[in-house]
Amino acid sequence: MYINRPASFTDYYELTMAQGYFEAEKHHQTACFDYFFRTNPFKGGYVIFSGLKDLLEVLENFRFNESELSYLKSEGFSEPFLEYLKDFSFKGDIYSAPEGEVVFPNEPILRVEGTLIETQIIETLLLNILNFQSLIATKASRIKQAAGNCKVLDFGLRRSQGLGGIHATRAAMIGGFDGTSNVYAAQEFGIKASGTMAHSWVQAFDDELSAFRAYANSFPDDTILLVDTYDTLNSGLPNAIKVANELKEKGHQLIGIRLDSGDLAYFSQKARIMLDEAGFPDVKIAASNQLDERVITSLKLQNAEIDIFGVGTRLVTGDQTPALDGVYKLASVNGEPRIKISENVEKITTPGPKMVYRYFNSDGSFYGDAVAIESEPSPEQMNHPIYTKKTSQLADKKSKVYQQQVMAKGKITSPLPTVQESADYCKLQLSKLTQEYKRFENPHIYKIGLSTKLFKLRDKMLNNHQK
Amino acid sequence: MYINRPASFTDYYELTMAQGYFEAEKHHQTACFDYFFRTNPFKGGYVIFSGLKDLLEVLENFRFNESELSYLKSEGFSEPFLEYLKDFSFKGDIYSAPEGEVVFPNEPILRVEGTLIETQIIETLLLNILNFQSLIATKASRIKQAAGNCKVLDFGLRRSQGLGGIHATRAAMIGGFDGTSNVYAAQEFGIKASGTMAHSWVQAFDDELSAFRAYANSFPDDTILLVDTYDTLNSGLPNAIKVANELKEKGHQLIGIRLDSGDLAYFSQKARIMLDEAGFPDVKIAASNQLDERVITSLKLQNAEIDIFGVGTRLVTGDQTPALDGVYKLASVNGEPRIKISENVEKITTPGPKMVYRYFNSDGSFYGDAVAIESEPSPEQMNHPIYTKKTSQLADKKSKVYQQQVMAKGKITSPLPTVQESADYCKLQLSKLTQEYKRFENPHIYKIGLSTKLFKLRDKMLNNHQK
Numbered sequence: 001m002y003i004n005r006p007a008s009f010t011d012y013y014e015l016t017m018a019q020g021y022f023e024a025e026k027h028h029q030t031a032c033f034d035y036f037f038r039t040n041p042f043k044g045g046y047v048i049f050s051g052l053k054d055l056l057e058v059l060e061n062f063r064f065n066e067s068e069l070s071y072l073k074s075e076g077f078s079e080p081f082l083e084y085l086k087d088f089s090f091k092g093d094i095y096s097a098p099e100g101e102v103v104f105p106n107e108p109i110l111r112v113e114g115t116l117i118e119t120q121i122i123e124t125l126l127l128n129i130l131n132f133q134s135l136i137a138t139k140a141s142r143i144k145q146a147a148g149n150c151k152v153l154d155f156g157l158r159r160s161q162g163l164g165g166i167h168a169t170r171a172a173m174i175g176g177f178d179g180t181s182n183v184y185a186a187q188e189f190g191i192k193a194s195g196t197m198a199h200s201w202v203q204a205f206d207d208e209l210s211a212f213r214a215y216a217n218s219f220p221d222d223t224i225l226l227v228d229t230y231d232t233l234n235s236g237l238p239n240a241i242k243v244a245n246e247l248k249e250k251g252h253q254l255i256g257i258r259l260d261s262g263d264l265a266y267f268s269q270k271a272r273i274m275l276d277e278a279g280f281p282d283v284k285i286a287a288s289n290q291l292d293e294r295v296i297t298s299l300k301l302q303n304a305e306i307d308i309f310g311v312g313t314r315l316v317t318g319d320q321t322p323a324l325d326g327v328y329k330l331a332s333v334n335g336e337p338r339i340k341i342s343e344n345v346e347k348i349t350t351p352g353p354k355m356v357y358r359y360f361n362s363d364g365s366f367y368g369d370a371v372a373i374e375s376e377p378s379p380e381q382m383n384h385p386i387y388t389k390k391t392s393q394l395a396d397k398k399s400k401v402y403q404q405q406v407m408a409k410g411k412i413t414s415p416l417p418t419v420q421e422s423a424d425y426c427k428l429q430l431s432k433l434t435q436e437y438k439r440f441e442n443p444h445i446y447k448i449g450l451s452t453k454l455f456k457l458r459d460k461m462l463n464n465h466q467k
Numbered sequence: 468m469y470i471n472r473p474a475s476f477t478d479y480y481e482l483t484m485a486q487g488y489f490e491a492e493k494h495h496q497t498a499c500f501d502y503f504f505r506t507n508p509f510k511g512g513y514v515i516f517s518g519l520k521d522l523l524e525v526l527e528n529f530r531f532n533e534s535e536l537s538y539l540k541s542e543g544f545s546e547p548f549l550e551y552l553k554d555f556s557f558k559g560d561i562y563s564a565p566e567g568e569v570v571f572p573n574e575p576i577l578r579v580e581g582t583l584i585e586t587q588i589i590e591t592l593l594l595n596i597l598n599f600q601s602l603i604a605t606k607a608s609r610i611k612q613a614a615g616n617c618k619v620l621d622f623g624l625r626r627s628q629g630l631g632g633i634h635a636t637r638a639a640m641i642g643g644f645d646g647t648s649n650v651y652a653a654q655e656f657g658i659k660a661s662g663t664m665a666h667s668w669v670q671a672f673d674d675e676l677s678a679f680r681a682y683a684n685s686f687p688d689d690t691i692l693l694v695d696t697y698d699t700l701n702s703g704l705p706n707a708i709k710v711a712n713e714l715k716e717k718g719h720q721l722i723g724i725r726l727d728s729g730d731l732a733y734f735s736q737k738a739r740i741m742l743d744e745a746g747f748p749d750v751k752i753a754a755s756n757q758l759d760e761r762v763i764t765s766l767k768l769q770n771a772e773i774d775i776f777g778v779g780t781r782l783v784t785g786d787q788t789p790a791l792d793g794v795y796k797l798a799s800v801n802g803e804p805r806i807k808i809s810e811n812v813e814k815i816t817t818p819g820p821k822m823v824y825r826y827f828n829s830d831g832s833f834y835g836d837a838v839a840i841e842s843e844p845s846p847e848q849m850n851h852p853i854y855t856k857k858t859s860q861l862a863d864k865k866s867k868v869y870q871q872q873v874m875a876k877g878k879i880t881s882p883l884p885t886v887q888e889s890a891d892y893c894k895l896q897l898s899k900l901t902q903e904y905k906r907f908e909n910p911h912i913y914k915i916g917l918s919t920k921l922f923k924l925r926d927k928m929l930n931n932h933q934k
Contacts (some may be wrong), residue, residue: 003630003651011624011648013662016686020664024681026671033667071654116671123665127625128632157478158594159790163470164631165595181478184470187538195480197487198590200500200797203805204493204583218487230808230932262810317789323626323780330667338670341697343729465697 002058002129007088008068010124015072018117019081027084027117029334032353034108035126037326038346041135041318045443046433048141048426049109050171051133052099053416055126056407062090062122092118094407095355099417100137100174100426101402102433104446106385107356107371108331111403116333123328132164133171135324136316139293140175141430143311145438146293148300151308153194154180155288156316168316174422176430177315189419196222196258202229208236212243220252224286227257232267233274241278256284256308264289265302272305284308292319293440339461345386350454351461357451359397365432367397368447373454382449392447469525469596474555475535477591482539485584486548494551494584496801499820501575502593504793505813508602508785512910513900515608515893516576517638518600519566520883522593523874529557529589559585561874562822566884567604567641567893568869569900571913573852574823574838575798578870583800590795599631600638602791603783606760607642608897610778612905613760615767618775620661621647622755623783635783641889643897644782656886663689663725669696675703679710687719691753694724699734700741708745723751723775731756732769739772751775759786760907806928812853817921818928824918826864832899834864835914840921849916859914 003009021027040047064072064085073082092114103109110130112119144152154172157165169185179192186193197215205211208230216223225243227236237257244254257275259267264287275283287299288310296309313319329349330338337351353374359367370382378399384390405413417425436444450458470476488494507514531539531552540549559581570576577597579586611619621639624632636652646659653660664682672678675697683690692710694703704724711721724742726734731754742750754766755777763776780786796816797805804818820841826834837849845866851857872880884892903911917925 005651005654008651008654009624009632010650011622011662012650012653012660013648013664015650016663016689017665017668020668020682020685021671023685026681029671031671068654075660120665120667123667124625128627128629131626132629155478157476158591159598159792160595161628161631161784161789162595162599162634164628165476167629181480183477183479183482184472184475186479187472187475187535193479193542195478196483197480198484198587199807200587200590201484201487203797203807204488204496204498204800214491214493215487218490219483222483228810232810261814313790313792317628317784319789320787322628322784322786322789325626325780330670333671340666340670343695343699347728 001061002054005065005068006058006062006125007064009128010121014121014123015077018121019077021116021120022081022084023078027115029116030114031116031119031330032332033112033119033123033328034331034354035110035112035130035326035328036106036108037324038105039325040105041138041321041324042142044138044142044440045437045446046102046104046138047134047324048137048175049097049101049103049134050099050137050174050422051129051167052096052406054133054167055129056094056412056416058125058129059090059122059407060410060412064088089410090114090118090122091410092407093405093409095403096406097402098404098422098425100422100429102366102429104369104448107369107448108354111353111355113353127326127328131324131326133167134326135318135321136168136171137175137426139315139318140172140177141426142293142440143296143315144176146296146300147309150306151178152176153178153308153310154182154315155310155312157182159313160316165316170419172315173419174426176423176427191419196224197226199226199229202226209239209242212239213246216243216247216254220247220250223247223254224256224258225254226260227271228259228261232259232262233270237271237274241274241280244278244280244283254280254283256286258286258288258310260288264306265299265304268305269303286310288312290314297440337457337461339458339465341462341465348462350450350458352454352457354454355401355403357399358402359394359399361397365434366446368392368449370394370449370451371454372451373457376451376453379451381452382447383452383455385448385450392449468528469521472532472535473525473529473592474531476595477588481588481590482544485588486544488583488587489548489551490545494582496583497581498583498586498797499799500579500586500590500795501798501821502577502579502597502793502795503573503575504791505572506792507572508605508788508791509609511605511609511907512904512913513569513571513605514601514791515604515642516564516568516570516601517566517604517641517889518596518634519563519873521600521634522596523561523879523883525592525596526557526589526874527877527879531555556877557581557585557589558877559874560872560876562870563873564869565871565889565892567889567896569833569896571836571915574836574915575821578820578822580820594793594795598791598793600634601793602785602788603635603638604642604893606782606785607639607644608893609760609907610763610782611643613763613767614776617773618645619643620645620775620777621649621779621782622777623779624649626780627783632783637886639782640886641893643890643894658886663691664693666693666696669693676706676709679706680713683710683714683721687714687717690714690721691723691725692721693727694738695726695728699726699729700737704738704741708741708747711745711747711750721747721750723753725753725755725777727755731773732766732771735772736770753777755779757781764907804924804928806925806932808929808932815929817917817925819921819924821921822868822870824866825869826861826866828864832901833913835859835916837861837916837918838921839918840924843918843920846918848919849914850919850922852915852917859916
């Protein structure tokens with residue numbers, strides 16, 4: 001269970017609006033909301049959509065319990081409304097991209113249909129889950145991309161944002177991480193946890209060699225020695241090599257050594273030479289200390305001899321971009337499309353229930369995405385959302401709608417993929433996104449457009465408002 | 468309860484080390500760990516210490532449950548060790564600064580004493596809670612400082628880092644926020660929640676005026692109208708004034724209007740004039756949209772007519788600094804001081820159990836903090852931690868040790884303050900920190916030093932290692 005009181009994990013105004021709709025007798029009207037984001041995080045070229053399974057499981061169990069109802073009573077919510085909430089559950093329909101999908105700005109990734117109250121009241125919960133997990137899955141995919149064939153492990157729990165650390169790890173795995181130090185998440189989501197020793201282990205013994213030996217004694221087949229507590233090259237590595245030899249004599253093998261400070265490129269190269277010369281070419285070198293996709297890229301360019309990267313803070317918080325700007329916007333009420341005008345052109349919403357057609361190049365790679373009106377057949381042209389003269393012809397391209405119905409009348413429609421399955425899907429989809437969209441510096445901008453029908457609908461509604 | 472399985476909210480290596488200590492028969496040895504951070508976040512001059520109550524409550528209930536033990540068994544942990552964990556609880560002592568205290572880099576804010584296993588195994592949990600809440604309390608205090616006498620409300624839940632949003636709100640209140648939109652946190656921590664309407668409310672009705680009237684009808688004494696859905700000055704404000712008049716006729720009063728886009732300085736000034744001219748000088752103006760301490764400062768400099776600031780993403784994530792770099796370092800084992808050397812001078816630890824004397828100027832403001840050996844009397848001199856020639860004389864200054872024992876043998880020693888009490892304490896302590904440490908640009912660096920006894924102890928241990 002994501003949280004013990006999901007209905008309260010919300011902004012207060014979702015509840016005042018719900019009471020307002022109830023009192024205005026609008027609560028049985030239907031509505032449709034879109035989830036989308038406006039800007040790629042990390043100045044990157046894409047987002048990995050994540051968090052869907054958690055969201056759907058929470059929505060299936062969305063109820064107001066006794067303590068919540070009595071809290072709301074104390075806050076002055078009305079008796080008839082509280083009576084209504086007592087039996088309330090989410091019974092809407094949801095159409096969504098699969099978890100792990102590669103998605104882009106300003107396309108409706110997920111669509112919620114139901115009554116006005118039920119679609120409104122889940123807003124904050126939905127945004128919180130999808131925004132955060134999509135952010136971290138995206139960051140993880142970038143770090144994995146930088147690391148190439150090296151392993152990347154999540155070490156972030158101690159600096160993650162409170163309990164957010166649990167789902168940061170989940171999202172990191174979907175984005176391509178190979179393992180985590182986070183025991184809670186490992187048990188919860190069936191992922192691989194690992195870890196060996198901290199500096200305190202080494203300090204807790206009278207000397208470094210005794211500390212290494214004691215660890216190897218307890219975990220003869222699973223030892224990675226942290227070599228930088230006192231002096232990496234003059235003490236840590238020689239002691240690690242001693243223990244590697246002792247393990248070998250007993251029929252075991254040292255798994256690796258870890259560097260956690262200093263110049264990781266320099267020390268890893270020195271360490272590789274020392275280990276190789278001592279007859280341990282298979283002993284891995286792990287490194288950690290403020291890593292991210294840019295530092296890893298730089299280490300790779302310097303030919304650092306690192307096999308495993310432990311990444312913490314900058315993975316689990318998103319570092320310089322600690323939030324995805326995902327929003328949840330009303331698209332229609334009672335079957336009628338709605339629009340929000342704004343002082344900022346890019347904040348004008350696209351009206352009506354919609355879906356996304358993804359178009360492919362002949363080699364199977366992604367060409368671009370067209371946002372269309374819900375039941376509209378595959379558009380033959382897409383139009384730039386703002387510049388009216390820019391269009392793309394699509395008639396010769398294969399396409400596929402990427403949303404599927406994932407919830408019907410409040411019930412999950414089919415078994416949801418595990419974290420590993422979503423990670424595999426993510427990897428497959430990323431392989432169809434060509435490199436120019438994935439580079440870290442000035443990535444190419446992916447084509448997103450509106451179908452001509454949708455473009456005209458929006459235009460008409462804008463004109464009506466201007467009158 | 469902070470989390471359902473606190474013992475698992477940890478890095479895997481805490482558990483492998485615990486088994487290693489157990490098997491090396493070191494688990495009954497005693498140890499002392501320090502919690503401290505190295506750098507002020509946000510390029511600021513101080514940190515607000517937060518999260519202590521949550522930490523202590525979790526530690527009182529720190530147990531491994533059946534599911535955790537069987538998970539660890541499946542991971543290959545040894546039977547005798549799992550047997551040991553079955554009865555394990557935290558029985559250590561903790562000395563800490565109070566929640567809401569103003570603290571500084573490289574001073575041991577909190578000290579944990581107990582057996583080697585129990586002091587080690589809580590590391591990740593402790594760091595996660597204290598790092599995150601201290602980060603957000605600090606950010607909140609900066610935003611409140613910028614807002615001056617205006618109210619600041621937390622609107623961040625939808626962009627907070629997953630479940631981290633719960634304690635982000637708690638910490639924001641300790642740092643000085645006046646309220647929140649977060650219903651979960653409000654109920655959990657007894658704080659004030661508020662909120663009125665989203666753009667979707669306005670869009671859900673056939674026109675803006677009907678939407679405003681319906682809301683005012685449901686909440687005649689608690690209405691803040693969001694005026695920027697279609698056209699702030701030509702539609703939103705005129706409609707709000709109509710509804711304000713209608714409420715007045717019925718003996719009620721419109722509380723305020725809210726701006727959420729466009730130029731907040733310009734629109735707030737226009738709104739103030741329109742409201743005043745219509746006879747509503749008491750109707751408040753609330754503003755939101757990507758605010759933080761710098762934007763608020765800028766709005767104030769432009770004489771924006773804003774009474775209430777709603778702050779979201781940049782508060783609850785910490786924005787550009789989404790983590791506090793707090794660490795937990797071994798200071799002694801079995802009564803003997805321990806040190807960690809490092810390639811980076813500033814990462815060398817200070818050995819032994821310690822406490823912090825805070826010194827005061829004659830007007831009661833903070834002068835500086837001296838880190839001393841645990842039972843040492845108030846030092847008469849403090850020494851710069853790195854530059855050996857720099858000292859401060861303290862003989863004529865009043866001082867006070869800021870740590871108190873807060874946990875004895877695993878039990879909380881006295882009732883912990885509520886969020887409001889910690890917020891009050893924080894406000895009082897901040898009033899003793901003079902402005903030069905609080906400014907946003909190049910704040911003055913607060914004096915932190917080591918007592919001469921402690922300085923000599925560290926020196927001696929460093930010399931021993933170099934031999």
